[in-house]
Structures are given as structure tokens and as C-alpha cells.
Amino acid sequence: MKLNRVLSIVVLLLLLLACNQNNKLKSDNVFKNGVVVTAHYLASDVGNNILKQGGNAFDAAVAVQFALAVVYPRAGNIAGGGFAVIRTAKGESESLDFREKAPKAASEKMYLDANGNVIEGLSEIGHLAVGVPGSVDGMVKLHEKYGRLSWEKLVQPAIDLAKNGVILTALEADKLNAYRERINKVNSGKINCCYLRKTDFKKGEVIKNPELENVLIRIKEQGRKGFYEGETAELIISEMQRGKGLISKEDLLEYKAVWRPALIGKYRDCKLISMPPPSSGGIALLQLLKGAEEFNLGQYQFGSFEHIHLMVELERRVYADRATWLGDPDYCSVPVNKLLSEEYLVNRFSNISMDNKSNSQEIKAGNVEVIESFETTHFSVVDQWGNAVSVTTTLNGNYGSKVIVEGGGFFLNNEMDDFSIKPGVPNQFGLVGGKANAIEPEKRMLSSMAPTIVEKNGKLFMVTGSPGGSTIITSVFQNIINAVEFKMNPQNCVNAPRIHSQWLPDKVYAETDAISPTVKRNLQDLGHTIQEQSRIGMMANIAVNEDGLLVGAPDTLRHKDSRAIGY
Ligand code: DON
Numbered sequence: 001m002k003l004n005r006v007l008s009i010v011v012l013l014l015l016l017l018a019c020n021q022n023n024k025l026k027s028d029n030v031f032k033n034g035v036v037v038t039a040h041y042l043a044s045d046v047g048n049n050i051l052k053q054g055g056n057a058f059d060a061a062v063a064v065q066f067a068l069a070v071v072y073p074r075a076g077n078i079a080g081g082g083f084a085v086i087r088t089a090k091g092e093s094e095s096l097d098f099r100e101k102a103p104k105a106a107s108e109k110m111y112l113d114a115n116g117n118v119i120e121g122l123s124e125i126g127h128l129a130v131g132v133p134g135s136v137d138g139m140v141k142l143h144e145k146y147g148r149l150s151w152e153k154l155v156q157p158a159i160d161l162a163k164n165g166v167i168l169t170a171l172e173a174d175k176l177n178a179y180r181e182r183i184n185k186v187n188s189g190k191i192n193c194c195y196l197r198k199t200d201f202k203k204g205e206v207i208k209n210p211e212l213e214n215v216l217i218r219i220k221e222q223g224r225k226g227f228y229e230g231e232t233a234e235l236i237i238s239e240m241q242r243g244k245g246l247i248s249k250e251d252l253l254e255y256k257a258v259w260r261p262a263l264i265g266k267y268r269d270c271k272l273i274s275m276p277p278p279s280s281g282g283i284a285l286l287q288l289l290k291g292a293e294e295f296n297l298g299q300y301q302f303g304s305f306e307h308i309h310l311m312v313e314l315e316r317r318v319y320a321d322r323a324t325w326l327g328d329p330d331y332c333s334v335p336v337n338k339l340l341s342e343e344y345l346v347n348r349f350s351n352i353s354m355d356n357k358s359n360s361q362e363i364k365a366g367n368v369e370v371i372e373s374f375e376t377t378h379f380s381v382v383d384q385w386g387n388a389v390s391v392t393t394t395l396n397g398n399y400g401s402k403v404i405v406e407g408g409g410f411f412l413n414n415e416m417d418d419f420s421i422k423p424g425v426p427n428q429f430g431l432v433g434g435k436a437n438a439i440e441p442e443k444r445m446l447s448s449m450a451p452t453i454v455e456k457n458g459k460l461f462m463v464t465g466s467p468g469g470s471t472i473i474t475s476v477f478q479n480i481i482n483a484v485e486f487k488m489n490p491q492n493c494v495n496a497p498r499i500h501s502q503w504l505p506d507k508v509y510a511e512t513d514a515i516s517p518t519v520k521r522n523l524q525d526l527g528h529t530i531q532e533q534s535r536i537g538m539m540a541n542i543a544v545n546e547d548g549l550l551v552g553a554p555d556t557l558r559h560k561d562s563r564a565i566g567y
Contacts, residue, residue, distance in 0.1 A: 029491070029552040030545070035566030036060055037540040037552045038379040039467075042166065043067040043076070044565040046157040047381055050149065052567055057383040058086065058146035059154055061391050062139045064379050066158035066219075069135075070212060071166045073195065073411060074175055074398045075377040075467065078215070078227065079236075080413040081134035082393030083275045084142060085262055085451040087460065089386035093264070093273045093453070098138025098257035099444045100131030100415040103246035108439050111421040123421050124428060126186055127245030129401040129414035131445065135393060136219060136227040138257040145259070146387075155220035162213035162409075165206035169561050176201040179399055186402040193404050195411075211409030228252040235408045243403060265340060268293055268484055271455040277334045280326040281392075281450025281473055287318045288477040290345045295352070298485030302496070305522040306354065308515060312501040312508050312528065313352040315474055316360055319431075319503035321348075327436030328444040334436070357527040360506035375399075376449065376467030378540045382460070382550050388542070390451035392465045392472070397428065418445035429469035432504060448472045454480060460544050462490075466537040466555075471500045471509075475537025483543070490543035490553040498536040509533040538562070 029035075034057070036047030046067040047060040055063070061084065068076025081100040087093045109116070111123045123129050143151055168176075176183075177200050187196055194209045201207075215235075218226035226232060233252045240247045263282035265272040267289040274282030291314035292298075300306040326334055338344055351358065376394035394413070395401075401414035420433030427433075429448070437446040450472050451465040462483060466475040475498055482493040497514035501507065507529045508515075515523065520530055540562065541553040552564020 029554075029564045031550045031552065031566030033384040033567050034060075034382060035542055035550045035552040035564055036064060036379065036381045037542055037554050037564040038064055038068065038562070039075070039377045039538065039540065039559055040068065040072045040561045041563035041565065042071045042161065043379070044563040047379070048565040048567060049157070050154065051381075051383055053149065053153070055149040055154070055383075056146065056385065057381040057387040057389045058142055059149045060381045060383065061379070061389045062143050062147065063154040063157055064381070065135060065139050065391065065393060066155050066216065067161060068377060068379070068393070069410065070158050070161040070209060072172070072377060074172075075375050075394055077393060077395045077400070077411065077413065078135050078219070079133040079405070079410050080393060080395040080400060081131070081415060082138065082391060083279055083447070083449050083451050084138070084389055084391045085273055085275055085453055086146070086390075087273055087388045087453045087455070091455070091458070093262040095260050095262040095275055096138055096142055096257060097260050097278065097444070098134035098141070099278055099447060100134050100413055101255070101442050101444045102416065102419070102439055103132055103251045104248060104441045105246040106416070106439050106441050110439060116422075118422050118425055123417040123419070124397060124414050125182070125402055127240055127243030127401065127403055129416050130245055130247060130403065130412045131415035132247055132251045132255050133413060134255060134257055137224050137255055140224045141257045141259070151223060152220050155216055159213055159216045159220060162209040162216060165208035168201055168203055168205050168207055170203040171559070171561050173201040173203045173205075175398065179402070183399060183402050183404070187404050190404065190406050193406070193409055195404060209409045211407055215408050215410065228255060232408060235405050239403065239405045239408075239412070242406070263336070265289070267480075269456060270461065270484060272452060273455065274452040275450060276329070276336065277326060277446075278328040278444040279447040279449050280322045281448050281476070282452070283326065283336060283339055284318045284322055284448075284473045285450050285452060285477055286340055287321065287345060288314050288473070289480065290340070290342070291318075291349050292481050292485060294346065294349055297481060302482075302486045303514070303516060303519065305519045308499060308508070308519060308523060309354065309357070309526065309528070310352065311474075311478070311499065313358060314349065315501040316358060316503045317348055319470075320360075323432050323503065324434060325436060327433075327446050331440055331443045332436045360503050376469070376472070378451065378465035378467055378538070380463040380465065380540050380542045382463060382542050386460060388453050388460055388463045390453050390463045390465050392449040392451045392467065394449065394467070415445055418447060426504070430502065430505060431470050450476045452476055452480075462544070463542040464539060466539050468537045470502050471536050474498070474500045474502070475539065479539055479541065490541060490545075490551040494539045494541055494553045494555050495557050500533070500536050507531050509536060511536050
């Protein structure tokens, strides 16, 4: 009898162990029920806890957005903006635009001097660079429509992090130190904020943010009013007055995130669900994928001359379209159907040749540089029911405009720099633009963010996205073709070295090891200029494998703090 008892306990234990094995399978990043991939393990953990409490992917996304504002202040935010692309378990899709917009008092030439020249830095640093923030209204809308758990439950983890403090990772300490003087300068005279320091930040120290904690409590208790009205709004308006910024009480009151039909496209046997304007991300991505299909990119070896040359030639044409045609659809008519039509694209790509390099300078002269940057952040979530959400959110530059709202403990974005502040003059990502993306009051600035969900044979296949300014589109593109054309496993899709090209400047940026010496010589012989770049993009992917299990694929190689956490 006694032995039987012992035996049944052993069997039970073995079964439990087997179940657990089944959840995690061979790799640490394979999960049965749900997974969250973000740039910071603490945020992934917050999202996973929400999933485990019965929250859905959309609940987890809201909690992650707020958590990132505390643990990853250089890009996570409550005073920035972003986009969410969603696909429900039933296969319905939608996109949420919580992009910042220009204040009512903004004007086309606000960053130009009397001679019509750009005033250096004005659209990037300080109060005038700030767009009306969209993140809080975005999260409220996402929760209202799709949430399952209470709003309070979703904001609480961020409050706890701000209250109890966040242990600084080496990466975050380094970043704060690199920007310390600039942040101090823009915020001189302010006291008490945890980001203002005369001494270095150190790995392992705990940063508490009681001011942000209070703001988050107001958001928890009052929803959008906790940010766009009352005490938080007053702090933002005082901050604007202190630095001659343009955002008014009405700007805050009237800000609205917008639900938009997702941009849907077809590429081989995949359905692409991506972000429509005011992001250029979805359109450019679909154009590139059409090109990959047209040239049957998968017939070439990964990293070969043909693979790289073709990508660069496609990218050059697509970024030229971006600069000319794309802007806020509420303010200019974006010819989406035309830009994505088969006829247009076949014709657009018809002069690509394997024997020649086309010349960007012939299309339009320009002398611009791409600046390496990772200040946006992307996260992906899939839940136990199969709901998926892909969110890219940003302050634009690292710590945005560097302006901290006094008494609020949070950074304001510098998204105004994403407008074309003067036709043909490059922004911080080297992107140029014209009328379609010119500044107008209350208009949304054009983005490159490309949160994307891929379906294959009617089923969820991949949730993907990246930061990286102009390199977002090409990073997401390569990630998808790595899976579909080159049949890489989910983690290899992310790990594989990347290149980037964007019409102007007429260059190919390449991560170390992306181009072998022989291929490099062949490309140079054709006239390509190659410039090494230490990192391009930072994916946060989830893929569904043949067994229907969720594979989290963080970009830990490029960003150590990234993590996939699931159950
Ligand atoms: O919306 C955009 O395209 C940019 N504001 C994104 C900025 C970005 O990705 C910065 N770096 N990683």
C-alpha cells in the first residue's frame, strides 16, 4: 500500500515534469501558451505576468508600454507615440495609430531662419522639437476595445517599478552616461529628477522615480484624463512655457489616437498585416517584398552578390517613393493602391539589372548620412488564445528632446524632426521629403515604423518589428525574407547579419560579416559604396513553429537586455 502510494507520487511528479518540458521544449524560448518579447527583460516579465493572470495579448501590450516607460526611458515612454498592429485569434486585423502630431501653433517654416536655412538642432533638442504625445491615449483605446483585465491592473506593474526602483543594466547605465551632459544642459535648473546627476550612473544601482510614479498613479486612476488633463497636463504646459514650446492645453485635450484598417498585402503564400500611413513602414515593406518575389530572391545564396545587389536596388527605388509620396493621409492624399499595384511595381523595378548599379544621385542630389540609432523600441506579444500584437513605440531620438517634464519625471519626444522640415534637407536619419510630409498644424509626421504580423496559409506565422529610424523597414524586410526565401529558423532570421540602403545617401550600410570580402569586391566593382555599421535594427520576434508552439526570438546578440519570456 505504502509502496503504491510512493509509486503514484513518482508517476505524478514525472507527469508534471513532462508537462513542463512540453511547455518549454528544447529551447528556452519555445512556449505553449504565450510569450512577450521586448528590449528589456523587466518589461517582458511584466507582460508575461499579465498573460499568466489571464490577460490577453492586448492587456500585456498595455502593461509593457507603461513598464518600458520606467525601465527603458530612452525609448519606452508615456510622452511619445507609436503604432500597434493587431491580429485577433479569429484572424481579424486592425491597426492603432497613436503617433504624435504637430501642435496647433506649428508652422511649415518653424525650424528655418530668416534666410530660409535650417536652424541646426531646433527640431531635435529642446521644447520646440516636441510633438503632442499619443502613447497614453493609444493604450487607453487599445484597452477599451480589446482588453480583458482591469486598466488598474495593467498600469500597476509600472507604478511598482517606479516606486521600488529599477536595477540599472550596464547598457542603460552607459546610455544615461553618454547622454548625461546633454540631458543636464537642456534641463538646467531642475532638481529632484532621477535622470539629472552630476556623477556617473552605475550598473547595478537602483533608480527610483517617485515623480513618474505619481503620474502613473494618476493615469491608473483617471485613464487618459490622468495625462491629458489635470495635474499632469499642467506640468507639461508649465514645461512648455519654461522652454517656449508650442504644446497647449487644447493640444493635449484634443489629442486622439486613431483606429485604422491595417495595411494588408500578399507575398508568396503569406498575408502581410502591417502599418498604413502615417507610417511609411507598411507600404515600403510590401513594395520590397513584392520585389523579392518578382526577382525570386530565394534562388540566390544568402549573402551572395546577387542577394545584396538586388536588395539594394529595390531599396533605392522604394525609399525614393517614400520621400516623394508619403505623409499623413489626413492631410495629403497618399496613392497607396497605386504604390502597391502589381503593374506599378513591376514597372518600377523593371530597370534593375544584375550588371549595373543605378545611381541615386541622378534622381535627386543629396549629401546625407545615416546615424546609427536604437532609440525606438519594438515589442511583440502572443497570448494563449492566439491573439497577436506588434507594437513599435518611440520618443524618436534617445531620450527624445531630452526635455524632462519638471515634477513628472518623464522625457518628452522629439518627433517633430520626422517631418520634412525643409524640402530635400535630411533629418537625423538622413531621410528627405517634400510637400507630403511638410509641417502643418495638427498633422502627424511620417514614420518608418513597421510593426508587422505575417500569416501563412491562414494561420499566424510571425510577429515582428524593429527600431532603427530609416533602417526599420529594411530590417523587417530582411527578417521576413530570411524566413520565407532563405528558410531560416526564427532565431537565425533575427541573428543573421543585415545591410541597409535608402536611396540617399547612395551607399550600402553593412553590419560586420554581412558581406564577405569577395562579394564586397564584386559590389564595389559595380560602383556600390559600402560602409560598415556596427548594428542595424533590433528585432523582437515571435514565430509559430510547425507544432503550433510559440518561438520567441529576441535580438539579444545586438541588445543584451532583450528577452523573450513566456509560459
Ligand atoms: O517614426 C520613425 O520612423 C522614427 N521616429 C523612429 C525613430 C527610431 O527608430 C529611432 N531609433 N531607433
